[in-house]
Amino acid sequence: MRGREDEWTGLMRSAMAGDDAAYHRLLKAVTPVLRAAARRGLARAGQPPDQAEDIVQEILLAVHLKRHTWDSEAPFAPWLFAIARNKLIDALRRRGRRVFVNIDDFAETLPGETPQETASAGEVTAQLNTLPQRQRDVLQSIAVDSASIKDTAAKYSMSEGAVRVALHRGLAALTAKLRDD
Amino acid sequence: MDTDQLIRSLAADNAHRAPRVGTVLTMALLVAAPLSILIFATFLGVRSDVMSAMHNPFFDMKFAVTLSLAIPAIIVSLHLSRPEALLRGWGWLLLLPVGLLAVAIGGEAMMAPTMPMSMRLMGKNSRVCLLAIPAMSLPLLAGALFGLRHGAPSHPALAGALAGLVSAGLAATLYASHCTDDSPLFVATWYTLATALVAAVGALAGSKVLRY
Numbered sequence: 001m002r003g004r005e006d007e008w009t010g011l012m013r014s015a016m017a018g019d020d021a022a023y024h025r026l027l028k029a030v031t032p033v034l035r036a037a038a039r040r041g042l043a044r045a046g047q048p049p050d051q052a053e054d055i056v057q058e059i060l061l062a063v064h065l066k067r068h069t070w071d072s073e074a075p076f077a078p079w080l081f082a083i084a085r086n087k088l089i090d091a092l093r094r095r096g097r098r099v100f101v102n103i104d105d106f107a108e109t110l111p112g113e114t115p116q117e118t119a120s121a122g123e124v125t126a127q128l129n130t131l132p133q134r135q136r137d138v139l140q141s142i143a144v145d146s147a148s149i150k151d152t153a154a155k156y157s158m159s160e161g162a163v164r165v166a167l168h169r170g171l172a173a174l175t176a177k178l179r180d181d
Numbered sequence: 182m183d184t185d186q187l188i189r190s191l192a193a194d195n196a197h198r199a200p201r202v203g204t205v206l207t208m209a210l211l212v213a214a215p216l217s218i219l220i221f222a223t224f225l226g227v228r229s230d231v232m233s234a235m236h237n238p239f240f241d242m243k244f245a246v247t248l249s250l251a252i253p254a255i256i257v258s259l260h261l262s263r264p265e266a267l268l269r270g271w272g273w274l275l276l277l278p279v280g281l282l283a284v285a286i287g288g289e290a291m292m293a294p295t296m297p298m299s300m301r302l303m304g305k306n307s308r309v310c311l312l313a314i315p316a317m318s319l320p321l322l323a324g325a326l327f328g329l330r331h332g333a334p335s336h337p338a339l340a341g342a343l344a345g346l347v348s349a350g351l352a353a354t355l356y357a358s359h360c361t362d363d364s365p366l367f368v369a370t371w372y373t374l375a376t377a378l379v380a381a382v383g384a385l386a387g388s389k390v391l392r393y
Binding site for chain 1: 192
């Protein structure tokens with residue numbers, strides 16, 4: 001466990017220093033842990049586990065948009081689990097349950113737990129369609145079509161800067177919509 | 182959108198750098214402060230005997246008390262804008278103004294009383310105090326909440342209450358230069374009531390707007 005968490009902290013430090021690949025690896029590495037915890041939380045609240053992926057995606061968006069509140073001198077896992085816990089509580093509350101989530105739900109994930117295949121989630125996809133055209137196009141191009149920022153800029157005759165702005169605004173708008181709905 | 186696709190878009194946005202919460206909070210308070218100062222200048226103003234009042238340690242003490250509320254409240258609110266942060270170990274900072282007031286009340290009790298205790302406590306400005314501090318707090322409270330929205334507090338109502346303490350502490354600092362009641366008993370009663378009111382409004386607002 002220690003080793004895994006130290007690795008996360010190292011990846012996050014590299015990510016904050018501008019290493020996009022390290023950031024990608026970190027998000028991929030934490031996702032199975034978040035998914036397992038979301039399933040446990042849903043199960044305890046008597047909710048079907050098929051909503052776990054919505055919660056995982058909400059956690060990932062919050063991690064992304066709030067990563068400036070992480071202190072790079074501090075370990076990454078407690079920060080991550082605090083965000084995940086808040087998001088899980090919010091999600092369960094929105095589904096009409098008052099549940100107390102134990103932070104150990106996240107910390108105690110067995111290292112041997114099989115990482116699941118990536119799964120689709122309904123909420124982000126639904127909110128994606130309510131975004132302004134440009135933000136939706138850019139998000140679709142980068143997320144779904146795996147195009148680079150550069151290729152996306154060429155495809156929509158935008159500057160790379162404009163693509164970056166639309167991407168960030170799109171992600172922030174998605175997060176706000178998920179929170180307020 | 183599946184989760185791998187979402188992760189790809191997040192990684193593509195890694196270059197985006199957000200400013201620190203402290204920076205945003207400072208800017209927001211600086212934008213809000215002129216509004217509070219405008220309320221102060223329009224309706225209150227500095228008391229006319231300010232030059233002689235400055236020689237009265239109990240007048241100066243009011244600023245020590247209000248600033249010892251505002252500054253620690255800023256520090257604690259920034260601490261709590263990190264999701265994993267706990268109030269434990271930091272909450273005592275908020276007791277600073279309480280300690281200062283206790284010392285001041287003790288000091289005043291040892292001096293020959295110029296007025297009976299009830300008059301010192303009730304003062305002449307209790308109603309103005311209860312109105313002016315919350316009124317001047319409101320722009321600052323909005324600014325503090327805006328700044329803290331940039332953070333990720335795990336307890337939005339608590340963070341909102343701290344935004345209330347920040348704004349009430351700053352507003353009370355302005356108000357202290359207007360008010361002619363310098364007795365620590367007056368400060369302990371009416372400033373505290375006004376501050377509690379603003380903190381309650383902040384907690385209520387925070388529970389709505391500080392969720393992330």
